[in-house]
Amino acid sequence: MTWRAAVLLLVGVPTLAFWPDPVRGVAVMTGAVLLLTAVDWALAAPLHTITVDREGDRAVRLGRSATVTLRLTNTSGRTLRAQVRDGWVPSAGARPDVPPGRVSRVGPGGVLVLPNRLTPTRRGDRPAVTVTVRSLGPLGLALRQRAGRPATPGWTLRVLPRFDSRRHLPEKLSRLRVIDGTQVARGRGQGTEFDTLREYVVGDDVRSIDWRASARRADVLVRTWRPERDRRLVCVLDTGRTSAVRVRDEPRLDTAIDAALLLTALASRAGDRVDLLAADAQIRTTVTGGSQPALLHRLVNALAPLHPALVETDFDLIVAEILRRHRRRSLVVLLTALEAGALAEGLLPVLPRLAARHRVIVAAAHDPVLTALTTTPPVRTGDAYAAAAGWRALAERDRVRAALGRYGVTVVDAPADRLAPALADTYLRLKALGQL
Amino acid sequence: MTRPATPTVDSPPPAPVRPPPAGPVRRRRRRHRVIVPLALAAVLLAGTVGAHALDQPDPTDPGFLSPVATDDDGGRRLADALRARGVTVDRETDLLPALLGLDRGPATLFVPAAELLHPDTLDTLGELPAGRRLVLVDPSRRVLESAGLPVVPTDRRWAARAVGPDTDGRPCPLPEASRAGVAAALLQRYAAAPGTAATLDRCYGDGLVRLPGRAEVVVIGASDPFRNDRIAEHGNETLGTGLLGVHGRVVWLDLDGPAPAPTVGRPDGTGEPAWSPAPGGSTGYGDGTGEQGPGGPGPATGGGDGRGDAPDSAGPPPPDDHPLLDAFPPWFWALLLQLALAALLTVLWRARRLGPPVTEPLPVEVRAAETALGRARLYQRARARGPAAEILRTAALGRLRGRLDLPATLAPAELAARVAGPAGGTPEQIHELLFGAAPGTDAELLELARSLDRLTRTVAAAPGRPTEGDPR
Numbered sequence A: 001m002t003w004r005a006a007v008l009l010l011v012g013v014p015t016l017a018f019w020p021d022p023v024r025g026v027a028v029m030t031g032a033v034l035l036l037t038a039v040d041w042a043l044a045a046p047l048h049t050i051t052v053d054r055e056g057d058r059a060v061r062l063g064r065s066a067t068v069t070l071r072l073t074n075t076s077g078r079t080l081r082a083q084v085r086d087g088w089v090p091s092a093g094a095r096p097d098v099p100p101g102r103v104s105r106v107g108p109g110g111v112l113v114l115p116n117r118l119t120p121t122r123r124g125d126r127p128a129v130t131v132t133v134r135s136l137g138p139l140g141l142a143l144r145q146r147a148g149r150p151a152t153p154g155w156t157l158r159v160l161p162r163f164d165s166r167r168h169l170p171e172k173l174s175r176l177r178v179i180d181g182t183q184v185a186r187g188r189g190q191g192t193e194f195d196t197l198r199e200y201v202v203g204d205d206v207r208s209i210d211w212r213a214s215a216r217r218a219d220v221l222v223r224t225w226r227p228e229r230d231r232r233l234v235c236v237l238d239t240g241r242t243s244a245v246r247v248r249d250e251p252r253l254d255t256a257i258d259a260a261l262l263l264t265a266l267a268s269r270a271g272d273r274v275d276l277l278a279a280d281a282q283i284r285t286t287v288t289g290g291s292q293p294a295l296l297h298r299l300v301n302a303l304a305p306l307h308p309a310l311v312e313t314d315f316d317l318i319v320a321e322i323l324r325r326h327r328r329r330s331l332v333v334l335l336t337a338l339e340a341g342a343l344a345e346g347l348l349p350v351l352p353r354l355a356a357r358h359r360v361i362v363a364a365a366h367d368p369v370l371t372a373l374t375t376t377p378p379v380r381t382g383d384a385y386a387a388a389a390g391w392r393a394l395a396e397r398d399r400v401r402a403a404l405g406r407y408g409v410t411v412v413d414a415p416a417d418r419l420a421p422a423l424a425d426t427y428l429r430l431k432a433l434g435q436l
Numbered sequence B: 001m002t003r004p005a006t007p008t009v010d011s012p013p014p015a016p017v018r019p020p021p022a023g024p025v026r027r028r029r030r031r032h033r034v035i036v037p038l039a040l041a042a043v044l045l046a047g048t049v050g051a052h053a054l055d056q057p058d059p060t061d062p063g064f065l066s067p068v069a070t071d072d073d074g075g076r077r078l079a080d081a082l083r084a085r086g087v088t089v090d091r092e093t094d095l096l097p098a099l100l101g102l103d104r105g106p107a108t109l110f111v112p113a114a115e116l117l118h119p120d121t122l123d124t125l126g127e128l129p130a131g132r133r134l135v136l137v138d139p140s141r142r143v144l145e146s147a148g149l150p151v152v153p154t155d156r157r158w159a160a161r162a163v164g165p166d167t168d169g170r171p172c173p174l175p176e177a178s179r180a181g182v183a184a185a186l187l188q189r190y191a192a193a194p195g196t197a198a199t200l201d202r203c204y205g206d207g208l209v210r211l212p213g214r215a216e217v218v219v220i221g222a223s224d225p226f227r228n229d230r231i232a233e234h235g236n237e238t239l240g241t242g243l244l245g246v247h248g249r250v251v252w253l254d255l256d257g258p259a260p261a262p263t264v265g266r267p268d269g270t271g272e273p274a275w276s277p278a279p280g281g282s283t284g285y286g287d288g289t290g291e292q293g294p295g296g297p298g299p300a301t302g303g304g305d306g307r308g309d310a311p312d313s314a315g316p317p318p319p320d321d322h323p324l325l326d327a328f329p330p331w332f333w334a335l336l337l338q339l340a341l342a343a344l345l346t347v348l349w350r351a352r353r354l355g356p357p358v359t360e361p362l363p364v365e366v367r368a369a370e371t372a373l374g375r376a377r378l379y380q381r382a383r384a385r386g387p388a389a390e391i392l393r394t395a396a397l398g399r400l401r402g403r404l405d406l407p408a409t410l411a412p413a414e415l416a417a418r419v420a421g422p423a424g425g426t427p428e429q430i431h432e433l434l435f436g437a438a439p440g441t442d443a444e445l446l447e448l449a450r451s452l453d454r455l456t457r458t459v460a461a462a463p464g465r466p467t468e469g470d471p472r
Helices: A003-018 A022-043 A164-182 A211-216 A252-269 A292-303 A315-325 A340-347 A351-357 A368-375 A381-406 A416-432 B024-055 B076-084 B095-102 B119-127 B141-146 B175-180 B236-247 B302-313 B323-327 B330-351 B370-382 B385-404 B412-423 B427-435 B442-461
Strands: A050-056 A059-061 A066-074 A080-088 A094-096 A104-106 A111-118 A124-136 A156-160 A193-199 A221-226 A232-238 A273-279 A283-287 A331-335 A359-366 A410-415 B088-092 B108-111 B133-137 B151-163 B183-192 B201-203 B208-211 B216-220 B249-253
Touching (some): A080 A111, A164 A252, A252 A292, A252 A359, A283 A292, A381 B370, B088 B095, B095 B119, B108 B236, B119 B141, B183 B208, B385 B442, B412 B442, B427 B442
Parallel strands (some): A059 A156, B108 B249, B133 B216
Antiparallel strands (some): A050 A066, A066 A111, A080 A124, A124 A156, A273 A283, B151 B183, B208 B216
16 A cells, blocks of 8 residues: 555545535545555565575775675566665665665566665674565555565675774884894894894994804804794783773774784784784683784684673683683783773782783773863862862872782883874884893 | 663664763753742732632522522522512522513512523513513623623623722712612623613613613622622622612522523414513413514514524424534535545555664763763762862872972972972962862862962973973
């Protein structure tokens, strides 16, 4: 039943004054409209002859657009006049090229192609939920529509993290190359490994000259050094309640993912083996390092569906998992929040076990709101109280830092937009000093 | 604010929900400043109107000005007073017996609630036999028009007022009014209908008018001179008894509710009296003389019409014929039916949606610095000025120590002296600022926070020491 049936009845209304028996006129006209509608319904293309499938993008980076195309095949002998709605979850940001209300015509055996432009607003898996097809009759009076017919083809668009800190990667890589033994002047720290001998060129550090090797040959040879390779790096993402806090306009977890991606890209280029663990009260995801180019892709895919959970993080579980998996000394980067309650009661009791075997970095993005509370001059009474509360939170944070420092833990505490480069810098410094 | 994951419908992407900004208390108070007087005025107004409505007697109540009712708005005391003066009081509960009673001799017809009479019988009030008096209490414009009386109500007072019988300085022509003197008779003013040549005898500032004629008609707006609760005031009793007792007999029409439509007698005249007021005739009821022509003697011309109309307009309606059905042609009802069917089709069309709404769990969302802001509000609510000041001072000291490279063990007095140099104040002021008493009021706390902020900024901006770079 569509609006046309109602309009048809309305058109008949003015003629009622001229019927000998108006009530019978109403019955006749209503019966005629119902009959026409029934005929129209019978002539509409049947729904079970329609098959639907999809093709298009499987993954898209947050902030970009993807296109997923819905293909409607009409296998019946009748022309299909259809309104099609492709229902995605709201956060998928679906904008169909053909609006759902428009009637498309597909001849017998024809294929209707309905592209859908998706601009997701959130990271994670964005599924398509329902496809609804409404088959209209040739007169447009009646319609066929049934839930679950034709069956909805499943499709999930994986929205990958934005990875904004990619722009820092070239600079960090060039610094890595400086450390990496191409310039021998650097890198004579403790723990560096002997790499090769090569001929002296002007500008090399004279202290690097290997006199014994030079004596065996006619040239002056220098030793080249390089930092350790094949070290192990474990990124731990805390997805507990503290990661749900919105720092600027995204959850703290997204900042942590960004930093972890930059660190992974850098470390895998530096020849280190990177593992990743995301956990709150339970282990959410684990990625163990593989070959270099595939690792980042696998990591991005594994991190995309992560979401903060409103539970207290179980550091006991995390530490036990790290100790079980990594018996060799590794660099453990713990991306969490410097919050007194969560860390003092969860992490500090188990930290000695972890710090005894591994080198630990705790990285956290700090809250710009907290900084604003303590640095803006107070104007109203509430501001004075807010400043007091802010200073108290900062003092607690400093206490946590001090407590972590006592176990030899390096703390990286930076604003959200600088966390990724700051963490990369810390990594490079440790690498240059050979402390991995 | 922590919100659990809840399903959402197909809507624009969920934006972070921000609570309304703080400080609605003052705005609410400011709103109160407007609302409270207005509400008070509204309550007073409603109370006054309600009390007035309760106080005013309702003429359609059963027992209103009834000679047997002892309520406040009854007329028992008036009836007793009339009897005490030797006036006969005949109580009638229907118009027809009352009119028949008038035929027996000179009398006064007292109609306290003319509104209750059936509209078709009102015209008989204007055509009473000669030598009778009709007293109407607060008749409406409709009653006056239907009765054919050339009187219209003009302006109305809020409550009845006791006035003298004079009108515009002229004495009242009614002797009973002059006898009564001051009485509460001025509630509704009356005037002669425009376009008529009738002259009215006006009393009590137009609150009481007399229409002289064959049968004189007295119209009074206030019911106070007749009511049990007011009859003892002023000259009310004298006025009431005087108005009614002028002929020595009162026919008191006491209606309990709206009068039924008049019935018509059978044409052979053997049954009930025909409901046909005969103009001028003293025995014109139900005696079979209803056939006398419309040209019979009488001042009014409505009598014949009234009799001619009676069988058409007041006959019992056929039971299966609703008047509303006849009011419109059948195609109109068919049209309504078809419109309703079209509306039903529209409803069926709109009710079928193109697929269900899509739900999605919302992500967990925690606002930044939530605990710190919550703690700030707790401090403020608890008026924890002392602890807040302590935290602010400790933080400022920490910054100053870092800035000026002061040892942590420095005594307060010496620290104040060392800080006073770059800050540009006296050591006493600095000491008071950093180690003084806890603030007693919010204003003092705010002042302290400002001063500490200023102090640390001044020290930070002071030259002379190499500033450290970014610790990174």
